[in-house]
Amino acid sequence: MNDSTFVYVTYIRTTPEELWAALTSPEFTKQYWFGVEARSEWKPGSSWQLVFPDGRIADTGEIVEADAPRRLVIKWRNEFKPEMKAEGWSRCTMALERADGAVKLTITHSIEREGSKFIEAVSGGWPRILSNLKSLLETGTLAFAAA
Template sequence: KVGADWKIMIPDGRIGDSGKILIFDPPRRLSMTWQNEFVPDMKAEGHSTCTYDLEPAGTAVKLTVTHEIDKPDSKLIGGVSQGWPHLLASLKSLLETGESLVESRTWPEGV
């Protein structure tokens, strides 16, 4: 629902990331604000915008993830640049085999 809050919970109960739904257009598009909640430098940057677009691609579906960050020196850019490829690889594995990548089932050490 547009305007609804969302959050990612870290296994120890802390909130990892949070935001608000901006666009909810199933099954085509989901867009939301995004804010890191547990790394002080990233949290201080405020919200970015993340959009998921789905479109037919032959017998498959193409997923495009666009994470817009307006600060060129953003620390969040480094985080999402490492995180999204790993999460999308895990999603691909889950869809193809029924199992996500083992590494994606745990939170990074020391976070």
């Protein structure tokens, strides 16, 4: 079976520790993820959720791997769009590597389904979210205001 995969690489002037904290802090994720809060204990086997500002669950999953501040792997499923939820579980890997005074962040999001609507959606979302994250960490301001 073919799969659908989205890969995004960016370089952020920060430390791996600061980037890890930004990726795993609910208060910080709300700032750059358009009000959505990431919740988890960030340990393998722990549950994971993205929660809309109104309390609805956007996405759910489980932490597969958490090697702070180097690698985070999440088993991930969309919960608020029935056609995407029906596609099942995806896998999102966040790899952090030191790179000449910055951190190389590689997001690889994939699902075992050809032509995935979910991967199509995240391929539009991740660049905006990560641009906000990069801008917030480097300048203290967002690239995109909340919708």
